[in-house]
Amino acid sequence: MNIYIPPEYEVVRDGSRCIECRVCERQCANEVHKYDGDLKMMISDSTKCVNCHRCVCLCPTHALKIVKSEDTYRQNSNWGAQTMNEVYRQANSGGVLLSSMGNPNDYPVYFNKILVNASQVTNPSIDPLREPMETQVFLGKKEVEIKRDISGRIVDTLSPQLSLKMPVMFSAMSYGSISYNAHEALARAAEELGIYYNTGEGGLHKDFYKYGKNTIVQVASGRFGVHAQYLEAAAAIEIKMGQGAKPGIGGHLPGMKISDDVSRTRMIPKGVDAISPAPHHDIYSIEDLRQLIYTLKEATDYKKPIIVKVAAVHNVAAIASGIARSGADIIAIDGFRGGSGATPTRIRDNVGIPIELALAQVDERLRQEGIRENVSIVVAGSIHSSADVVKAIALGADACYIGTAALLALGCHLCRSCHTGKCNWGIATQRPDLVKRLNPDIGYKRLVNLLTAWNHEIQEMMGGMGINSIEALRSNRLMLRGVGLNETELRILGIHHAGESM
Amino acid sequence: MKRIYVKENRCLGCRLCEWECMYANSGLDAMFKLKGKQGEILPRIRVEDNPEDIHFAVNCRHCKQAICVKSCIAGALSKTDEGMVVIDKNKCVGCFTCVLVCPYGAIMPAADGKAAQKCMLCTDNDRGEPNCVKYCPNGAIVFEEGDL
Incomplete structure (x- = not known):
């Protein structure tokens, strides 16, 4: 018998404001709200509520709010309510707990313990509204030595590069995990912003080939939707070895999300679970990885940079060193806060390391080994704001991937129920009536707005430091100071504590 | 328009x-x-x-050839110079011929039942x-x- 689990959140309706327009009822895919003909009023069933705020946002009279339930178990600092509920759920179902989006638990956010420098008196700051401020970056292997031919002319040996108008890209979110409309919004925004979006491992829908020059296509362990035209269409190819939300395990897209279009795009049967194996079955060493990298390079005529994406794990620096020697052009590192459309809860909440520490260590290691210019570094896993972008670059990144922030711009309220496939905001769903709720005409503008704002803020912060080119900020850790960090943390981050001078 | x-x-x-x-x-x-x-x-x-x-x-589609305007027996429905179909409530006698003839169902009796109402683009x-x-x-x- 199942034990009843009380809802964590309650829908509270202000009866004096509710006009019974029933918009909440029509907009809730979880069927929380209902007009009761007997009582002649709206009623709500909080047990079904996932707290996505769709009804709250659309209620025209603001009659709704969602509050944390006061129904508690007996206070216990050791066995919290959520922990107990998870035990009940597993005892009810016998199943592995599933979660979505990134690790929400109370681990340190190092970005919030790092402060940025600014110029005062002796070194001039720069006003980005009056003077040029360069945020364009190029990702790819850089030549350290200049080669000349017999007549002394410089030989162009530069590897293929990705050119970004600002150091931010949309991270990999597959078609399947997110909707067609969400992909369209990302693709159009990337095109307008002069950056890139990433298909994730779900293949590239035929309608989106036209955005190819702003598209990074992914080759993951499931190889979904990978074929010659797919590789050819893209600006770069990403080999996904790992994902921050679930290091060490593969992916699992539930069959109900495999619609006709998703099935065609992924080249798998409709309605059948899409399972990505934990490892690539042809990669068990750096040498194997090198083979895949060169296979992909060969297939695309050496015209496209190859990205290798790994999750931030304990020995990430050594792994990155191997990748930098394997022929990859770009390394993407995804921290333990990175998002996901569906992940076993225990993995999401307990595996991996913070991106700030991983990034600092990878940059440091590659510099020590003299191979930093072999690759560009892109970091992901909870880049919350332009300030995080600035801090990441000062810690050694070339650019950042944003996933969650982009979804928030599209309306996501982090209810973390993507795996149910009933996203009320039309993002993490394939149900046509729900997908419709995300109008890509509106969505892409919101993404463009967000990153345009971030770019202004990045320029302001750079100007404040007296830096007018994002290149000059990269690995410029003297621009960073830690607050409330211990000696070990400061050593790993390679920064001084606030109050210490050069 | x-x-x-x-x-x-x-x-x-x-x-x-x-x-x-x-x-x-x-x-x-x-x-x-x-x-x-x-x-x-x-x-x-x-x-x-x-x-x-x-x-x-x-x-209301504000039809170019607005059949409701033609059907109005009281002269309550008319077209502005821009082409918007407007209703003058004071002239409307509530015969609701317009309601019957509108191919879109875009004119309806007002709640008081005495006159018709329609969208006039706010x-x-x-x-x-x-x-x-x-x-x-x-x-x-x-x-x-x-x-x-």
């Missing part, structure tokens, strides 16, 4: 437009005061649905711009230049 158009592929059928229309034409200063007024005020835009998840908000209230367009959560209702 600028008309209201509905993009069927964007309309969610949430019916916020109906309520925003009622509010705009209610003279009330807060939307929640519509509470209990269902039936006293009727929307001039209506969402048509079918079970296959097709939704479409319909209001020019007859204090909004200045169509309220349904402003508050459509999915950009499905637009107000733009176009031919019928």
